[in-house]
Amino acid sequence: MLLRQGPGLSTALLISLSFGSQSCKTPNSSSAALRAADTPAASSAFEAVPRSPTDEMLLATEDDCAPMRRAIATRKSESNLVNVEEGELDGHAHTFISVYPNSREGSNGVYDCKAAIVLDQSHMTLRGANNAVIKMRSAPLSPAPLLVLGTIDPPVYDDKTKGWDKIRIVKNVHAANFFLDGNRVEQLHANVHLVLAEKFVEDTELAKVFLFASEVAEQLSLKQAYKYPGIDQIEETLAPLRRVVADAKAGTAGPRLTQAEYALFEANVFKVKNILRAARNKISARATPRLPVLKLIPTTRLGKYIDLGDATKASDAKLMAYLKDAVERLDKYVNFYRNTVNVYECWLLDRKPELGKVICDNNAHPTSHIRNNGVTIRGVHDGSVKNVTAINTLSGGMVTEKNCERLFVDQFESTENYYDGFAGYKTKDSTFCRMNLHANNNAAISIDQHFSHNTFEKSRFFQNGDVGIFARESEDNLFKNVTIIGNRNHGVFLSEVDANGPVSGAHHYKFVDSCIAYSEGFGIRLNDAGSSPAELRNVIMHENLMEGLSLADGAKFEPNDVKTSFDTSLCKAEERAFHDDYKTSCAKRSASHGE
Numbered sequence: 001m002l003l004r005q006g007p008g009l010s011t012a013l014l015i016s017l018s019f020g021s022q023s024c025k026t027p028n029s030s031s032a033a034l035r036a037a038d039t040p041a042a043s044s045a046f047e048a049v050p051r052s053p054t055d056e057m058l059l060a061t062e063d064d065c066a067p068m069r070r071a072i073a074t075r076k077s078e079s080n081l082v083n084v085e086e087g088e089l090d091g092h093a094h095t096f097i098s099v100y101p102n103s104r105e106g107s108n109g110v111y112d113c114k115a116a117i118v119l120d121q122s123h124m125t126l127r128g129a130n131n132a133v134i135k136m137r138s139a140p141l142s143p144a145p146l147l148v149l150g151t152i153d154p155p156v157y158d159d160k161t162k163g164w165d166k167i168r169i170v171k172n173v174h175a176a177n178f179f180l181d182g183n184r185v186e187q188l189h190a191n192v193h194l195v196l197a198e199k200f201v202e203d204t205e206l207a208k209v210f211l212f213a214s215e216v217a218e219q220l221s222l223k224q225a226y227k228y229p230g231i232d233q234i235e236e237t238l239a240p241l242r243r244v245v246a247d248a249k250a251g252t253a254g255p256r257l258t259q260a261e262y263a264l265f266e267a268n269v270f271k272v273k274n275i276l277r278a279a280r281n282k283i284s285a286r287a288t289p290r291l292p293v294l295k296l297i298p299t300t301r302l303g304k305y306i307d308l309g310d311a312t313k314a315s316d317a318k319l320m321a322y323l324k325d326a327v328e329r330l331d332k333y334v335n336f337y338r339n340t341v342n343v344y345e346c347w348l349l350d351r352k353p354e355l356g357k358v359i360c361d362n363n364a365h366p367t368s369h370i371r372n373n374g375v376t377i378r379g380v381h382d383g384s385v386k387n388v389t390a391i392n393t394l395s396g397g398m399v400t401e402k403n404c405e406r407l408f409v410d411q412f413e414s415t416e417n418y419y420d421g422f423a424g425y426k427t428k429d430s431t432f433c434r435m436n437l438h439a440n441n442n443a444a445i446s447i448d449q450h451f452s453h454n455t456f457e458k459s460r461f462f463q464n465g466d467v468g469i470f471a472r473e474s475e476d477n478l479f480k481n482v483t484i485i486g487n488r489n490h491g492v493f494l495s496e497v498d499a500n501g502p503v504s505g506a507h508h509y510k511f512v513d514s515c516i517a518y519s520e521g522f523g524i525r526l527n528d529a530g531s532s533p534a535e536l537r538n539v540i541m542h543e544n545l546m547e548g549l550s551l552a553d554g555a556k557f558e559p560n561d562v563k564t565s566f567d568t569s570l571c572k573a574e575e576r577a578f579h580d581d582y583k584t585s586c587a588k589r590s591a592s593h594g595e
Contacts, residue, residue: 049121054152054366057349058115063139064102065113071097072119072126083129092172095121098129110135114142115349116370119149119173128177133387135179140186143344143372143394147180149173149385150378154369155402165426167379167402176386180374182393184418185259187344187372193256194248196337197241206333209326210234213272216279237268263416269337270441270465273330274488278520280323281545283316341418344394347372371395374414377404384408393417397440400451401425408433415439421464424451435459444487447471447506448497455480462486467493468519471506472531480512490521491544496530505530510537517542522550529554 051059051073059069067078075095077084083098101109113136119126128134136146151168158166200206214234240261257265346360347367362368370376374390375398377383384407390397397414398421400407407430414421414437421437423446435456437444444461447470455478461468468484469492471477484491492511497504505528516523516539523544526532532555541548 052153052366054349055118055120058118058152061115061349063114063142064104064107064111065115065117065136068097068099068111068117068126072117072121072124075124089123089125089172092123094172095124097124097126099126099134100129101132101134110137112137112139113146114139114144116145116148116152116347116376118152119147119175120151120170122171122173124172125174125176127175131177133177133179133389135181137181138183138187138372140183143187144347144349145370145373145376145395146182146390146393147175147178147374147388148370148376148378149175149383150376150380150402150404152367152370152378154363154366165403169379169381169403170383171381172383173380174384174386175375175388176384178388180388180390180393182372182374182391182417184392184394185257185262187394188341192340193262194244196340197244197257198248199336200333201238201241201245203329203333206329207238209276209329210238210268210272212322212326213275217275233264234268234272237265241265266337269330269334273327273334274465274520276323276327276330278488278545280320280327281520283320283323341394345371345418371399373397373399374417375399375412376401377407378402379404380407381405382407384410385412387411389413389415391416396420396423396446397437399423399425400427400430401449403427405429407431410434412436417441420444420446420470421461422446423448424454425449427451428453430454432456433458435461438462438464441465443467443470444484445469445471447474447477449473452476454478457481459483460485464488467491467521468516469493471495471509473497473504473506475507476509477506478510478512479514480510482511482514484514484516484519486518488520490523490525490546491516491519492524493521493527494525494531495527502528502530505532507532510535511539512537514538515540515542516548517544519544519546522546523548525550526552526555528552529556532556 055073059073061069067082070076071078071082071084075084075086081100081103083100085096085098087094087096102111103109111134117126117136138144138146150170150173153168155164156166157164211234240257244257342358346358346365347370348359348365349367350365359365360368360371370378372394373396374393375385375388377385377398377400379402380400381404383404385398387410390413395417396419397417398409398412401424404427407427409431410433412422412432412435414435417440419440419442421440421444422432422435425447426449428451432454433456436459438460442464443466444464445456445468451471451474453476457478457480459479459482461482462485464487466487467489468487469479471493472495494506494509496502496506507530509532511524512535521544523541524536526549529552536549
């Protein structure tokens with residue numbers, strides 16, 4: 001089944017837009033109105049938290065972030081950088097830890113961290129002092145998460161759930177006003193650069209794929225939202241790789257790739273793959289009458305790789321075969337690259353720089369259960385994160401897991417992370433407001449393993465390297481007033497876990513007052529009979545490459561008020577309402593933290 005969609009809305013307007021004017025609904029928790037730390041401490045004592053050898057190892061790490069770790073462990077101020085105040089919050093004694101910009105000479109106010117900041121004690125808030133945004137960055141060759149709310153202890157087996165889910169619950173913890181830079185390029189060992197460069201440049205066909213893709217991008221006249229690189233940028237990407245290989249073959253050490261060169265190389269590998277996939281999809285979509293016929297005009301450069309001829313069925317078949325081979329070639333390279341990077345995905349406090357294999361989820365390395373995310377929230381009840389940005393991490397921007405309940409996340413931005421902007425597992429009854437997830441290599445949002453009864457509101461998911469939303473094994477999640485724009489696969493992908501049947505699908509999803517546009521696949525894809533949105537109400541489907549809604553055989557849904565287009569005057573009115581409502585919506589819940 002395909003749902004048709006209409007033309008008419010500008011890309012720039014859509015990307016800048018969120019919809020609706022109602023306030024964000026917050027978790028039904030006594031901590032829904034955090035108060036300032038201006039009252040005496042409550043009479044109840046803080047819960048004693050036993051410290052493990054891992055905790056002691058973490059506390060012994062000497063870096064710019066050590067004063068924060070000591071303040072969390074002792075609840076005492078640290079020099080002039082970290083101020084600790086005791087107060088009361090929801091009838092409990094509460095510790096407010098305020099962090100000032102780093103004053104170390106040459107730091108430019110940034111904290112370089114060799115290990116994570118772990119907020120593992122209940123009734124505690126960590127925040128930038130005086131509403132300042134505190135910048136933290138992973139130190140070179142120190143792959144680690146930046147901020148963890150909850151315990152870092154490994155989970156134990158739970159007989160009730162038959163899974164490794166049991167973990168110490170941490171309550172009423174909050175973090176606000178941080179800019180977290182995973183500094184991904186400088187976490188990779190120098191040899192990684194050389195190995196990747198050699199493998200890439202020696203595959204001359206792969207270099208041809210880059211050149212070919214740049215021509216395809218120009219001639220497809222793809223939407224402005226995609227912003228694919230041109231031929232000059234492709235050449236700019238290849239040149240430093242060739243330099244590194246030439247130096248190695250000449251027997252000289254030579255400089256490794258600069259951070260800027262490596263970032264450009266990585267970004268273009270992912271982008272080129274999606275250029276080719278979009279081209280292939282556009283050709284295969286010709287059977288849909290409203291899509292324009294693809295016309296590729298042969299050029300000298302293209303002629304070196306494939307004789308396209310006219311846009312006939314025969315040349316289409318030939319082009320499709322070439323595109324299929326090119327995507328598969330890049331897939332192999334991307335998988336090799338990912339396997340290399342995966343060595344650094346998990347947090348190992350005892351890591352050696354030359355470590356050559358992945359050791360994840362291994363109790364011999366207790367912290368290996370945690371990925372190197374910007375923010376990791378584990379087993380937290382009634383916690384919050386406000387005004388935090390996570391970029392350039394080795395894994396994801398934010399992950400919630402291990403039985404979180406009643407979280408509130410407001411004003412979280414996640415971009416240029418290696419995997420997803422946000423991933424959620426075993427989390428319920430939580431609210432995620434004003435999420436800005438864009439330009440991540442994989443999905444904006446990935447949902448799995450009983451992430452259920454949660455709400456995303458007033459949020460934007462755009463220009464990510466894969467789908468906007470990936471979801472399975474979850475239920476009753478609401479997306480309200482969200483824009484899902486220009487993602488390089490489907491806008492929304494609902495599926496069941498392979499071979500586990502309908503019970504493992506994404507059930508009863510609701511999309512309300514939202515827009516899904518310019519996806520390079522379908523707007524919404526229901527991939528099997530085990531997944532179904534319960535409601536689509538006032539959902540705009542706009543110029544998705546493979547049409548609006550696609551249903552696998554047996555999939556069902558009830559499309560209540562699905563719009564296929566709307567005029568810009570309505571758009572502008574809702575945009576104004578959205579901005580006006582900032583003062584009274586999410587701010588009601590997030591303006592607290594004692595600031």
